Structures are given as C-alpha cells and as structure tokens.
Amino acid sequence: MSEDGFAKPAPPKPLWLLAELTYACPLQCPYCSNPADFDHYRDHLTTEEWERVLVQARTLGAAQLGFSGGEPLIRRDLETLVARARALGYYTNLITSGWALDEARLGALKEAGLDHIQLSFQGPQQQLNDRMAGAAVFEQKLAVARLVKRFGYPMVLNFVLYRENIDRVAEFLDLAVELGADYVELANTQYYGWALLNRDRLLPTRQQLERAELVANEYRRRLAGRMKVYYVVPDYYEDRPKACSNGWGNFFLLVAPDGTALPCHAARVIPGLVFPNVRQANLSWIWKESPAFNRFRGFDWMREPCRSCPERFKDFGGCRCQAYLLAGDAADTDPVCSLAPRHGLVLEAIRRATAATGVEAAVSDTGLIFRNVHNSRRLTAPLERSPLGR
Amino acid sequence: MALSDQAVLSLSPGFRFQWEPAQQTHVLLFPEGMVKLNASAAEIIRRCDGSRTLGAIIDELGHSFTGDTVEDDARSFVERAYERGWICEARAA
Ligand code: SF4
Ligand code: SF4
Numbered sequence: 001m002s003e004d005g006f007a008k009p010a011p012p013k014p015l016w017l018l019a020e021l022t023y024a025c026p027l028q029c030p031y032c033s034n035p036a037d038f039d040h041y042r043d044h045l046t047t048e049e050w051e052r053v054l055v056q057a058r059t060l061g062a063a064q065l066g067f068s069g070g071e072p073l074i075r076r077d078l079e080t081l082v083a084r085a086r087a088l089g090y091y092t093n094l095i096t097s098g099w100a101l102d103e104a105r106l107g108a109l110k111e112a113g114l115d116h117i118q119l120s121f122q123g124p125q126q127q128l129n130d131r132m133a134g135a136a137v138f139e140q141k142l143a144v145a146r147l148v149k150r151f152g153y154p155m156v157l158n159f160v161l162y163r164e165n166i167d168r169v170a171e172f173l174d175l176a177v178e179l180g181a182d183y184v185e186l187a188n189t190q191y192y193g194w195a196l197l198n199r200d201r202l203l204p205t206r207q208q209l210e211r212a213e214l215v216a217n218e219y220r221r222r223l224a225g226r227m228k229v230y231y232v233v234p235d236y237y238e239d240r241p242k243a244c245s246n247g248w249g250n251f252f253l254l255v256a257p258d259g260t261a262l263p264c265h266a267a268r269v270i271p272g273l274v275f276p277n278v279r280q281a282n283l284s285w286i287w288k289e290s291p292a293f294n295r296f297r298g299f300d301w302m303r304e305p306c307r308s309c310p311e312r313f314k315d316f317g318g319c320r321c322q323a324y325l326l327a328g329d330a331a332d333t334d335p336v337c338s339l340a341p342r343h344g345l346v347l348e349a350i351r352r353a354t355a356a357t358g359v360e361a362a363v364s365d366t367g368l369i370f371r372n373v374h375n376s377r378r379l380t381a382p383l384e385r386s387p388l389g390r
Numbered sequence: 391m392a393l394s395d396q397a398v399l400s401l402s403p404g405f406r407f408q409w410e411p412a413q414q415t416h417v418l419l420f421p422e423g424m425v426k427l428n429a430s431a432a433e434i435i436r437r438c439d440g441s442r443t444l445g446a447i448i449d450e451l452g453h454s455f456t457g458d459t460v461e462d463d464a465r466s467f468v469e470r471a472y473e474r475g476w477i478c479e480a481r482a483a
Contacts, residue, residue, distance in 0.1 A: 013412060015424065061412030064424055091406060091419035116404055116421040154404035156421050182404075183421060228475070 012297075013061030014253035014287055017090075018068060019050065021078070023257050025070040027097050028134030028370035029122060031162055031195040031202055033265050034070065037380035039373050041258040047077040049279065051084050053255055056283035058088045062253065068095035070257065073105070079112045086113030093118060095158075098144035099137060106147050117148050118185075120158040124171035128164065134370050145179045156183040161212065162202040163353075169212045173219045173229065181227055186216055188234035192266040194371045196325060197379070201368055203353035209237055236346050240311065241318025241334035248296035248320060253287065261286045263293055266321035270330045296320050301331060305339045393472060393479070395445035399438040400480040407435050418476055425476075430455060431467055440480040444468060 023038040035041075045053070054065070065085050072078055073096055085092050092115045119141060123129035126138040148155050157179070159165075159172045169186060176184045188209075189195045189202050204212075213231060220229040235242045245252040245264045254262045259278045262268060268275065273295060276286045287293055295301065299312055306317040317323075318334020326335045326345045333340035369375055393399075401407060406419045407427075416432035418425050427435060433454060437447045451464050471477045 059412070061410070063410055063413075063417065063419060064422065066422075089408065089410075091424070093422060115406065115419075118421070152403065154402075154421055 012250045015251045016064045017057045017062040018066045018254040021072045021075045022070040024074045028372045030198045030368045031189040032371040033193045039376035044257045045259045065090040066093045079108045082114050083112040098141040101144045118156040154182045157181045158185045161188045163204045166204045166212045169215045183228045185230045187232040235336045239338045241336040243315045244319035247316040249293040270324045398480040400440035402478045438477045
C-alpha cells in the first residue's frame with residue numbers, strides 16, 4: 001500500500017485490516033504462515049463479534065479488508081460479513097485457496113459486494129500442486145480461476161515459491177497467461193509458522209533465486225500492460241531486512257480467528273507480550289493504547305546498531321518476530337540485516353538448507369511437516385505454551 | 391501511450407474511488423492497494439466515470455481550478471494514472 005511518506009506527526013491508522021476468519025483449512029501446505037499451535041485456538045469469533053470488529057476498525061480508518069484464514073470460505077457467514085463490510089465502505093479482498101468455491105457461492109459473494117479475489121497455487125501443475133497442498137485441488141483451482149474471470153473480477157494469482165517449484169516460474173507464468181490473470185505475485189515463502197519448521201526443505205539456493213528472478217523479469221517485460229508480475233524475494237538472501245508491516249502498529253492490524261489482535265502474522269510467538277482480544281477490549285484502545293501495540297512502535301525501543309542507523313526509517317529494524325524466532329530476542333536487530341550482531345544465524349540457515357538440497361530436494365518431500373490438526377497437536381502440547389503466549 | 395482528447399475514460403475494473411472520513415482525503419482503492427489523492431487528482435478521477443472524454447475533463451477542470459499549469463498538470467496526471475492502470479479507455483467516442 002502506498003502512503004504519503006512516513007507522516008510521523010500523524011498518529012498511525014490501521015489502514016489494512018486482515019480478518020483471519022478461521023484456522024480450519026482443508027489444505028495442508030507445509031509453508032503455511034499460521035501458527036504451529038493453531039489447533040489450540042478453537043473458540044472462533046461469532047458473526048456478531050466479527051461485525052463489531054469491522055465497525056470498530058472502520059472507525060479507526062481501516063479501508064482495505066482481507067478475509068483470510070485458514071480457508072475463509074469454510075465460514076458460512078462469509079457472505080454476511082462481506083455485505084456488512086461493503087456497506088461500511090471497505091474494499092473487500094478474499095484470500096483463498098479456491099477450495100469448494102462454485103458458481104452459486106461466487107454469485108452470492110459478488111452480490112454481497114466482494115471486490116476482489118486472490119487465488120493461491122502451490123504448484124504450476126497438478127502433481128506438485130496437490131502433493132504440497134496435501135489434497136487434490138488443482139483442477140478445482142483452474143475452475144475457480146475461470147469463474148473469477150467470468151464474474152468480471154480482476155484476477156490476482158498468488159504463487160508461493162519454495163525450493164521444489166521455484167525452478168518452474170516460467171510454467172507458473174504460462175499458466176497465469178493462459179488463465180488471463182491481471183496480477184501475479186511470485187511470493188517466496190517467508191519463514192514463520194509452518195514454513196519455519198520446514199525451512200531446511202523449503203529454502204531455495206541463491207542460484208535458484210537468481211534464475212527465477214531473471215525469468216520473472218523477462219515475462220514482466222514481455223507482458224507489460226497486460227499482466228503485472230510481482231516478485232517477492234525471500235529476505236534471507238537480502239542484505240537488509242524487509243520493512244515488516246511498514247513498522248509495528250503502523251498500518252497493519254490482524255485479528256486472529258479467536259479474536260486476538262496482532263500487529264503482524266507471527267507476533268503471537270513473541271513471549272512476554274499480552275496481545276489483547278477483541279472480546280475483552282475495544283479496537284480503539286487496542287490499537288492506540290495497549291502495551292503490546294506500543295511495544296515496538298516508532299524507534300525508541302531500538303538498540304544498536306539500529307538505534308543510530310540512518311536506514312531505520314526505511315526498514316524499522318526489520319521484523320520483530322523474526323528477531324525473536326532466530327535470535328531469541330524480539331528487540332534485537334532482524335538477523336537478516338548484514339549489520340546485525342546475529343546475522344550469522346541466517347547465513348547458517350542458508351548453509352544448512354543448501355547442504356540439504358543436493359540429496360533430497362528434487363526427489364521427495366520426505367520429512368516435510370504438513371500443516372494439519374494432527375501435527376499441530378503433536379508439535380505443540382498445551383503445556384509447552386508460554387502462559388503469556390496468547 | 392499518449393491518450394487522445396477523444397478517449398472516454400473510466401476507472402479500471404476493480405478500482406474504487408471514495409472519500410475516507412478517518413483520513414479526510416479521497417482515495418483510490420484496488421486489489422491489495424490504496425493511494426491517497428490530493429484535491430485536484432480527486433477532481434480528475436471523479437470525472438473518469440465512463441461518460442466524459444479526456445478533452446471534456448480537462449475543460450471542466452479549467453473551470454474549477456485557476457492557474458497557468460492546470461491543463462498541463464491534469465494531462466500529466468492522467469497519463470500517469472493511465473500508465474499505472476488506475477484508469478482505462480472506456481470506448482472511443
Ligand atoms: S497456506 Fe495452505 S494450509 Fe495454510 S491456510 Fe493457506 S491454503 Fe491453508
Ligand atoms: S542496522 Fe537496523 S536499521 Fe540499520 S539497516 Fe540493519 S536492520 Fe535496518
């Protein structure tokens with residue numbers, strides 16, 4: 001989202017609201033960014049509670065609204081929520097794997113005022129797609145893509161890249177052309193949640209990345225004016241971290257299925273922070289006053305080298321969750337930064353993942369941990385959870 | 391890429407133009423994005439409604455804004471908006 005610069009004097013507004021309607025999903029992508037312990041959060045918000053969230057966030061300034069999950073289509077009240085959101089003035093985005101979206105449902109969503117659909121693929125053809133999705137969904141996705149087109153929506157395809165499919169970017173883009181896509185996001189996996197668990201098997205090599213980028217650039221040139229191609233690099237291979245959510249509590253607000261309000265997808269993992277729940281508190285207080293949303297806001301929390309670094313206004317010191325997940329301290333410099341004291345951790349991760357490539361990479365998914373309820377329970381027994389972790 | 395004065399302009403599919411009370415500004419909303427518009431940009435986008443030609447839009451702006459560069463500024467904004475895919479040609483007049 002573009003903004004008029006950093007506009008420091010004006011208090012930040014949550015312009016982007018991401019409503020994760022459910023953690024349920026019929027797919028099992030091993031790169032899923034949902035928390036590994038998603039199965040512990042079963043008490044999902046009701047329709048009325050979501051409606052309250054929509055009203056409160058809109059009052060605070062939210063304009064872009066994403067419905068995601070899990071798989072948001074699992075919620076039967078999706079149409080109700082879309083209609084409500086549209087009436088409030090939101091631009092409504094549905095972020096889906098396309099599961100079970102048929103003509104009747106899409107018709108109902110369109111009538112409710114849905115503005116846009118982003119459809120994700122796991123692979124460019126059936127075999128790989130369905131193996132990574134852990135379900136036979138490729139044909140269904142193609143059908144959904146055609147429906148999206150027929151209903152007159154701009155078509156936005158999201159291709160998540162990882163080691164085994166990144167050499168097939170050309171196939172992805174050919175598929176996008178064939179389906180008549182308007183926007184294509186080639187999004188390298190970001191290593192949170194399930195993706196982090198599977199990092200050694202998902203992270204591509206630098207050579208793979210460079211080749212993929214060349215291919216993406218070539219298609220971008222060729223398709224200029226017809227299809228927009230975005231290529232999102234995995235930050236592990238960058239010298240500087242990504243400006244995570246454009247700064248903590250700066251314009252992004254996520255409400256998880258159980259009502260927990262978060263400044264980004266992965267923030268739940270950070271120990272010592274109590275993230276407020278929309279069941280107990282008003283979003284206005286949560287956004288403006290709550291300790292959790294103010295913890296890493298602005299620049300005062302920073303240590304060196306970020307504290308005196310001229311680039312802090314651009315990248316906000318990187319991602320707090322990544323700092324915690326990799327370096328064990330959320331107030332550290334994101335280890336992706338080459339100036340970070342613990343940058344070595346990222347280099348080590350790359351080295352390990354690259355060492356693993358030769359042997360298994362192209363051959364099989366042995367060892368991939370699929371995102372499902374069984375694995376969630378197995379990996380995260382309730383006792384292991386930090387008492388403050390929710 | 392140059393647009394002719396006869397081109398009838400409209401917002402691209404999936405784009406929405408609206409007033410944002412919380413930000414006290416007009417915005418253009420589109421898939422996963424948003425841009426804030428200043429007053430004159432908003433007056434141009436407002437008129438890209440599928441019924442006016444570029445020539446007519448520039449003409450109308452000349453009446454609501456004063457200054458020597460109104461016409462040039464408007465043209466260059468329209469060109470940029472067109473190149474970025476915010477607006478498109480509805481049909482030839
Ligand atoms: S990434 Fe895959 S498993 Fe995770 S919510 Fe999306 S479709 Fe479901
Ligand atoms: S030291 Fe901190 S602020 Fe400077 S570039 Fe690295 S992460 Fe960004």
